[in-house]
Amino acid sequence: MNVTLSTGPTGIGTRSARAHLRPGDQPVRPIPGLYWHPVAEPEPTVYEELDRRLKRWAVDDIALFPPEWEEQFDSFGTGRYMCLTYPDAASLEHLEAAGQLMVAENAVDDCYCEDHGGSPHGLGARLLMAHSALERPHSIAPYEQQWQDKLESEAPCRAYRSSMESFDRISADQVRDREIHDLARLHLGYLAEASWSIDERVPPLSEYLMVRQYNSFRPCLSIVDAVAGYAFPADLHDHSKVQQVIALAALATTLVNDLYSYTKELRSPRPHVNLPTVIGHHDQLPPEEAYDKAITVHNDVMHRFEAESAACLAELPGALTARYLKGIADWVDGDHWWHATNTGRYTLPGWLA
Amino acid sequence: MNVTLSTGPTGIGTRSARAHLRPGDQPVRPIPGLYWHPVAEPEPTVYEELDRRLKRWAVDDIALFPPEWEEQFDSFGTGRYMCLTYPDAASLEHLEAAGQLMVAENAVDDCYCEDHGGSPHGLGARLLMAHSALERPHSIAPYEQQWQDKLESEAPCRAYRSSMESFDRISADQVRDREIHDLARLHLGYLAEASWSIDERVPPLSEYLMVRQYNSFRPCLSIVDAVAGYAFPADLHDHSKVQQVIALAALATTLVNDLYSYTKELRSPRPHVNLPTVIGHHDQLPPEEAYDKAITVHNDVMHRFEAESAACLAELPGALTARYLKGIADWVDGDHWWHATNTGRYTLPGWLA
Numbered sequence: 269m270n271v272t273l274s275t276g277p278t279g280i281g282t283r284s285a286r287a288h289l290r291p292g293d294q295p296v297r298p299i300p301g302l303y304w305h306p307v308a309e310p311e312p313t314v315y316e317e318l319d320r321r322l323k324r325w326a327v328d329d330i331a332l333f334p335p336e337w338e339e340q341f342d343s344f345g346t347g348r349y350m351c352l353t354y355p356d357a358a359s360l361e362h363l364e365a366a367g368q369l370m371v372a373e374n375a376v377d378d379c380y381c382e383d384h385g386g387s388p389h390g391l392g393a394r395l396l397m398a399h400s401a402l403e404r405p406h407s408i409a410p411y412e413q414q415w416q417d418k419l420e421s422e423a424p425c426r427a428y429r430s431s432m433e434s435f436d437r438i439s440a441d442q443v444r445d446r447e448i449h450d451l452a453r454l455h456l457g458y459l460a461e462a463s464w465s466i467d468e469r470v471p472p473l474s475e476y477l478m479v480r481q482y483n484s485f486r487p488c489l490s491i492v493d494a495v496a497g498y499a500f501p502a503d504l505h506d507h508s509k510v511q512q513v514i515a516l517a518a519l520a521t522t523l524v525n526d527l528y529s530y531t532k533e534l535r536s537p538r539p540h541v542n543l544p545t546v547i548g549h550h551d552q553l554p555p556e557e558a559y560d561k562a563i564t565v566h567n568d569v570m571h572r573f574e575a576e577s578a579a580c581l582a583e584l585p586g587a588l589t590a591r592y593l594k595g596i597a598d599w600v601d602g603d604h605w606w607h608a609t610n611t612g613r614y615t616l617p618g619w620l621a
Numbered sequence: 622m623n624v625t626l627s628t629g630p631t632g633i634g635t636r637s638a639r640a641h642l643r644p645g646d647q648p649v650r651p652i653p654g655l656y657w658h659p660v661a662e663p664e665p666t667v668y669e670e671l672d673r674r675l676k677r678w679a680v681d682d683i684a685l686f687p688p689e690w691e692e693q694f695d696s697f698g699t700g701r702y703m704c705l706t707y708p709d710a711a712s713l714e715h716l717e718a719a720g721q722l723m724v725a726e727n728a729v730d731d732c733y734c735e736d737h738g739g740s741p742h743g744l745g746a747r748l749l750m751a752h753s754a755l756e757r758p759h760s761i762a763p764y765e766q767q768w769q770d771k772l773e774s775e776a777p778c779r780a781y782r783s784s785m786e787s788f789d790r791i792s793a794d795q796v797r798d799r800e801i802h803d804l805a806r807l808h809l810g811y812l813a814e815a816s817w818s819i820d821e822r823v824p825p826l827s828e829y830l831m832v833r834q835y836n837s838f839r840p841c842l843s844i845v846d847a848v849a850g851y852a853f854p855a856d857l858h859d860h861s862k863v864q865q866v867i868a869l870a871a872l873a874t875t876l877v878n879d880l881y882s883y884t885k886e887l888r889s890p891r892p893h894v895n896l897p898t899v900i901g902h903h904d905q906l907p908p909e910e911a912y913d914k915a916i917t918v919h920n921d922v923m924h925r926f927e928a929e930s931a932a933c934l935a936e937l938p939g940a941l942t943a944r945y946l947k948g949i950a951d952w953v954d955g956d957h958w959w960h961a962t963n964t965g966r967y968t969l970p971g972w973l974a
Binding site for chain 2: 389390391392393394395396397399400403404405406407408411412414415418440441442444445448449452453455456457459460461462463464466467469471472473474475477478479481482502503505506507508511512515516519565568569572576
């Protein structure tokens with residue numbers, strides 16, 4: 269993913285929609301020509317309470333960030349994001365667990381991979397350290413405790429450990445295992461992109477699309493059952509047709525992020541590889557045309573996601589499958605709307621005026 | 622893992638037990654002081670047939686290696702390794718699927734990480750390419766097919782793709798998913814070790830033991846049910862007590878490999894981090910004492926594995942749990958015996974005379 273806490277070089281504390289606009293950039297709104305579905309706007313009282321709880325957890329329980337990052341944390345809109353993407357949530361506690369996981373994922377990305385002290389160099393060791401906070405590693409005294417102490421000394425690792433404890437309270441063991449697997453996929457995706465960055469390599473589009481199924485929103489998507497208070501059984505979840513639908517949804521949502529964060533990434537200190545830049549590089553297209561083609565690629569992925577989702581339900585008919593696939597589709601739609609309305613974070617390129 | 626096809630700088634084609642002995646080195650046999658259990662020697666007619674099948678697969682089906690690597694392939698003893706570690710196997714076809722997976726894992730390690738063209742540099746992109754061959758990534762025409770063509774052009778990726786197809790025929794969907802997860806763990810472990818190598822960093826023992834639960838034999842261990850022709854259900858497998866037992870078994874077997882391959886790794890072109898070298902570095906011990914302490918660490922992990930296995934069965938009593946835990950213990954014992962008797966591959970340090 270690339271939904272980081274950072275606001276780019278406009279600097280910490282300058283957050284506001286206008287502060288992000290460069291001459292020519294447009295306030296965020298749905299990208300013209302993008303294929304998406306409308307969603308209901310959630311209740312502010314609900315997501316404001318959720319944000320209060322998440323903030324209390326981040327500050328009091330795990331000391332996630334120094335005071336100067338507070339405004340960035342607040343401006344991300346995690347509570348509204350959760351309400352938009354999990355409309356079927358069983359309770360505020362369920363949304364809280366999902367929100368903690370996303371905050372933790374962003375912290376790992378920011379602090380280990382990206383602009384808040386992260387780097388593509390040495391990332392393999394840092395990411396496995398973080399990953400080990402998701403599933404307690406076992407060895408022998410005194411080394412097992414020494415490793416736990418090391419994890420507790422790192423804010424992103426505390427966030428992973430604590431959010432997985434919360435998730436454990438709302439999910440079955442097999443859904444916890446699924447989530448850890450999806451986070452392993454995410455970390456493998458980060459590491460592939462880190463190697464591109466070190467080698468200053470722009471991958472061909474076929475490779476880029478593969479990697480964006482790993483560095484993707486999959487860990488958020490695949491837990492729609494747990495957040496809704498039920499468990500989609502492993503034998504259904506692991507069926508190749510369901511796996512295909514999840515993979516396509518993960519890709520579609522991640523490409524939405526590429527499109528909405530395009531101008532933000534142009535302003536970041538390190539060059540970012542994203543769908544428009546990959547297309548522009550290999551097809552030798554000017555930015556407007558590359559961005560246009562990226563919209564088409566996204567739309568084609570969305571159409572395929574919807575077609576395979578229908579085919580999956582036909583092959584595995586049943587109320588549980590229908591509910592899980594509906595949850596995935598809801599997540600996709602809510603994710604788009606969060607991006608299209610997060611005016612404090614994103615702007616559209618000027619030529620879309 | 623570090624069970625590579627390579628024979629070290631003695632060179633391709635010089636394989637024989639004697640060719641590996643340096644002055645002072647001892648032919649392999651059980652390491653004095655190591656805690657292990659004896660196993661029954663398998664039937665040569667069975668493992669020789671298995672080796673014939675694996676060779677035919679490697680050569681005819683997936684063109685895994687050039688002719689000059691043939692002797693190394695033969696000398697690894699994959700068939701006997703499989704028979705020793707899966708004594709409960711349901712059929713030769715089941716052993717074949719497990720053997721293909723191990724051959725494929727070794728090919729990925731050799732060709733992408735280690736001495737047959739591998740390197741710690743750029744490994745993130747190569748390993749995710751390989752990983753994507755385990756679970757077909759989905760996008761849209763023509764990029765999806767372009768990526769499949771790329772995977773088919775790479776021998777280690779063909780090996781992963783084909784061995785997972787064989788495994789799919791003998792396993793439930795949820796065991797396939799488990800195996801892909803364990804291979805993601807393996808790849809994250811490789812990437813952590815690659816970053817140590819690039820940074821020339823020797824991790825503290827607590828970190829080393831954590832990482833060796835990822836870069837470990839876990840993908841071989843965890844499929845003992847599938848190879849025996851049954852599926853240990855996800856809700857049992859994903860229980861934290863079972864996860865603990867698997868993690869400790871993965872660590873114990875991997876430390877056995879560290880001890881038996883110690884002299885082999887001393888001769889490899891790049892310095893290898895292993896349990897005795899980590900201990901020697903941080904405790905400032907001469908090699909003999911560091912090796913001795915490494916034996917103690919291994920034995921302590923083994924004792925903890927056995928204690929937690931008994932505790933696990935007490936907490937989750939039942940025939941399926943008992944059978945699965947017995948399968949894990951059998952794998953641990955067979956793995957030790959393969960290492961202790963693979964005279965073509967390993968030697969012991971001279972001071973163990």
